[in-house]
Amino acid sequence: xxxxxxxxxxxxxxxxxxxxxxxxxxxxxxxxxxxxxxxxxxxxxxxxxxxxxxxxxxxxxxxxxxxxxxxxxxxxxxxxxxxxxxxxxxxxxxxxxxxxxxxxxxxxxxxxxxxxxxxxxxxxxxxxxxxxxxxxxxxxxxxxxxxxxxxxxxxxxxxxxxxxxxxxxxxxxxxxxxxxxxxxxxxxxxxxxxxxxxxxxxxxxxxxxxxxxxxxxxxxxxxxxxxxxxxxxxxxxxxxxxxxxxxxxxxxxxxxxxxxxxxxxxxxxxxxxxxxxxxxxxxxxxxxxxxxxxxxxxxxxxxxxxxxxxxxxxxxxxxxxxxxxxxxxxxxxxxxxxxxxxxxxxxxxxxxxxxxxxxxxxxxxxxxxxxxxxxxxxxxxxxxxxxxxxxxxxxxxxxxxxxxxxxxxxxxxxxxxxxxxxxxxxxxxxxxxxxxxxxxxxxxxxxxxxxxxxxxxxxxxxxxxxxx
Numbered sequence: 257x258x259x260x261x262x263x264x265x266x267x268x269x270x271x272x273x274x275x276x277x278x279x280x281x282x283x284x285x286x287x288x289x290x291x292x293x294x295x296x297x298x299x300x301x302x303x304x305x306x307x308x309x310x311x312x313x314x315x316x317x318x319x320x321x322x323x324x325x326x327x328x329x330x331x332x333x334x335x336x337x338x339x340x341x342x343x344x345x346x347x348x349x350x351x352x353x354x355x356x357x358x359x360x361x362x363x364x365x366x367x368x369x370x371x372x373x374x375x376x377x378x379x380x381x382x383x384x385x386x387x388x389x390x391x392x393x394x395x396x397x398x399x400x401x402x403x404x405x406x407x408x409x410x411x412x413x414x415x416x417x418x419x420x421x422x423x424x425x426x427x428x429x430x431x432x433x434x435x436x437x438x439x440x441x442x443x444x445x446x447x448x449x450x451x452x453x454x455x456x457x458x459x460x461x462x463x464x465x466x467x468x469x470x471x472x473x474x475x476x477x478x479x480x481x482x483x484x485x486x487x488x489x490x491x492x493x494x495x496x497x498x499x500x501x502x503x504x505x506x507x508x509x510x511x512x513x514x515x516x517x518x519x520x521x522x523x524x525x526x527x528x529x530x531x532x533x534x535x536x537x538x539x540x541x542x543x544x545x546x547x548x549x550x551x552x553x554x555x556x557x558x559x560x561x562x563x564x565x566x567x568x569x570x571x572x573x574x575x576x577x578x579x580x581x582x583x584x585x586x587x588x589x590x591x592x593x594x595x596x597x598x599x600x601x602x603x604x605x606x607x608x609x610x611x612x613x614x615x616x617x618x619x620x621x622x623x624x625x626x627x628x629x630x631x632x633x634x635x636x637x638x639x640x641x642x643x644x645x646x647x648x649x650x651x652x653x654x655x656x657x658x659x660x661x662x663x664x665x666x667x668x669x670x671x672x673x674x675x676x677x678x679x680x681x682x683x684x685x686x687x688x689x690x691x692x693x694x695x696x697x698x699x700x701x702x703x704x705x706x707x708x709x710x711x712x713x714x715x716x717x718x719x720x721x722x723x724x
Contacts, residue, residue, distance in 0.1 A: 268530075270385065271382065272315070272318060272527070272531065274381055274385070275318060275342075275378050275381070275382075276311055276314055276315055276318075278374065278377050278378055278381060279310055279311055279314045279346075279374060280307045280310065280311050282370065282373055282374050282377060283306070283307055283310055284303075284307065286366065286369070286370050286373075287299075287303055290366070295364070295365075295366045298360050298361040298364050298366055299360045300358050300359055300360055300361075301357070301358070301359035301360065305359065306354065306359050306360060309350065309353055309354065309357075309359065310350050313346055313349045313350035313353065314342075314346050314350070316349065317342055317345040317346040317349060318342050318346075318528075319527075319528035319531060319532065332383060332386070335379070335382050335383060335386060336379055339378050339379050339382060340375065342378070343371060343374060343378065346371075346374075350362075354367075397425075399425050399426075399427045400425055400426055400427065400464060400465065401429055401460075401462055401463045401464060401465075402418065402426060402427070402428055402429065402463065402464070402466065402467060403428070403429050403430060403432065403447065403453070403456070403457075403463055403465075403466050404428065404430070404431035404432070404444075404466075404467050404468075404469075405431070405432045405433075405450055405453055405466060405467070405468040405469070405470060405481065406431070406432070406433055406450070406468060406469035406470040407431055407437035407439070407440055407469075408469045408495075410469045410496075411431065411467065411469040411495060412437075413513075413514055414467055414469075414495060414514045414516070415428055415431070415440070415441075417511050417512035417513065417514050418511065419443075420512075428444055429445070429447070429460070430444055430445035430446060430447040431444055431445075431446060431447060432446075432447050432448055432449060432450050432452065432453050432456075433450065434450065450470060450474065450477045450481075451477060453466070453481050453484075454480060454481060454484045457484060457485075457488070457490060463490065464489075464490060464491060465491045465492075465493060466481065466485055466490055466492050466493065467493045467494075467516060468481065468492065468493070468495065469494075469496075483655055483656075486519070486656045486658065486659055487651055487655070487656065487657060487658045488658060489578055489579060489658060489661065489662075491518070492519060493509070493516040493517065493518055494506070494517045495514070495515070495516050495517075496517060506518065506519065507519075507520065507521050520694075520697070521698055522662065522697060522698065522700075523698075523699075523700040523701065524663055524697070524700050529700065529702075532702055533635060533700075533705070534632075534635075536636070536702070536705070537630075537636050538629075538630065540629075540636055541626040541629040541630045541636070542630065544623075545626050545627070545630065549623060549626065552620060552623055553568075556568065556587050556615070556620065559611055560587070560588065563609060563610070564588075564591060564609050564611065564612070565592075566588060566592045567588060568587060568588060569585055569586070569587065569588060569624060570585075570586045570588040570590075571584065571586075572584055572586075572643060573643070574641035574643055574644065574647075574665070575641060575642060575644060575647045575661060575665075576633050576634065576641055576664060576665050577661060577662075577663065577664045577665075578661060578662070579647075579658065579661050581644065582628070582633040582641075584625060584633075584641055585624040585625055585627055585628060586622060586624055586625065587615055587620060587621045587623065587624060588612070588621075589608055589609065589611075589612030589613070589615045589616050589621045590607040590608050590609065590612055591607050591609060618716055619712070619716050622668075629667065632664075633664070633665075634664055634665050634666060634667065635663070635664040635665070635666045635667075636666060636667055636668070636705070636709065637666045637667070637668055637669060637704075637705040637708045638663055638664050638665050638666025638669055638696070639660040639661075639663065639665055639666065639669050639671065639693035639696065639697075640665060640666065640668075640669050640671065640672060641665035650686055650690075653683060654686060654687055654690055656690065656694065657690055659690075659693075659694050659697065660690060660693040660694065660697070662697060663697050663700075668708060668712040669692075669693065669696065670692050670693065670695065670696035670704075670708055671688075671689040671693055671696075672712070673708050673711035673712055673715060674692050676688055676689040
């Protein structure tokens with residue numbers, strides 16, 4: 257799964273960076289070839305200032321639309337349409353800014369020619385990149401393995417949609433049903449009865465998606481499948497009808513002409529949202545690490561060395577995006593002890609020193625995690641990462657617990673500012689925390705992140721009863 261996602265991230269980043277570079281390079285070439293002509297006189301501001309404005313405008317316009325190039329079922333006309341919209345809004349936005357700022361004459365043939373050439377170049381760049389992606393998938397790279405459950409006409413049509421173009425990179429492992437269906441081609445292997453799906457998936461962790469078209473009368477078989485997928489990072493998609501066994505809201509998606517329903521909306525799956533969040537994380541963490549953190553570190557280090565023997569920093573393995581393990585850094589707030597990796601801090605915990613209690617109440621013990629944010633293991637806002645032992649235990653006790661690992665963990669999160677910070681005395685405490693984490697994943701917005709950061713700071717100033 258990590259390898260598949262790395263391919264998608266590389267493609268997305270290449271498209272955005274490539275488009276933006278073309279935006280600046282083409283303008284530079286226009287200026288170069290038209291130097292010394294009357295067209296040069298239409299520029300009223302320094303060329304570098306104009307290029308920077310164009311780059312910023314293009315990034316803003318492109319972030320509003322998904323980069324569809326990395327999707328497995330994408331056609332040339334869709335790419336051309338998307339580029340046309342990007343360039344059109346870019347022309348309007350940049351033209352307005354350049355005209356209002358009197359940077360250049362945007363009603364000239366110079367600017368019109370630049371926009372037309374930019375459109376042609378970006379289309380050519382994306383189609384060329386699509387060609388290389390298709391060839392890579394034809395060679396067996398970046399395959400996405402799926403299984404089908406049920407052999408109705410919908411799933412049969414879905415099979416052909418997934419496999420009609422080998423360059424889409426889908427690999428249908430086979431299908432489950434109560435008996436083999438002769439209508440299915442031999443290439444689509446019959447894998448067994450639906451009751452055997454969970455056991456099959458447990459032995460084949462490379463399978464990342466499951467499409468189910470069983471009728472609602474089989475809900476006793478379908479629900480365990482959903483629960484397994486939700487708790488083991490397998491995406492479950494239902495090919496209707498699902499109303500009799502799943503009551504929560506569903507979201508319609510399409511593969512070719514075949515509709516399927518996903519369990520939730522995930523705004524952070526969109527490249528623009530992901531880029532915005534990551535960009536904010538990098539800028540915010542860099543500013544903090546280069547300004548306040550050195551001062552905090554000196555003070556914490558001196559007091560720690562004077563009050564409790566041992567290292568200043570404490571690191572612990574925790575579960576992050578897609579259940580990937582990483583070392584989470586903190587300022588040490590406890591005496592060195594053998595229970596750190598299995599026991600939560602409790603109220604009046606003898607392991608927490610007086611200085612450690614101050615660090616915890618002010619959240620200063622969490623500040624080294626800005627290094628984790630910069631490294632890409634964490635985000636500033638997201639579900640709090642749990643120690644490995646707790647993930648192992650709670651994933652067996654709480655349904656949909658693993659859904660929280662579809663996004664990066666955070667230094668602070670919606671659960672923490674909603675009253676579910678600190679010790680979980682009862683199972684219901686953790687269940688409420690997980691519900692809030694999933695709500696955050698489904699309702700993410702940049703404004704929500706800013707609000708959570710504000711609430712975190714406000715809680716530090718006012719004090720929290722659960723901060724111990």
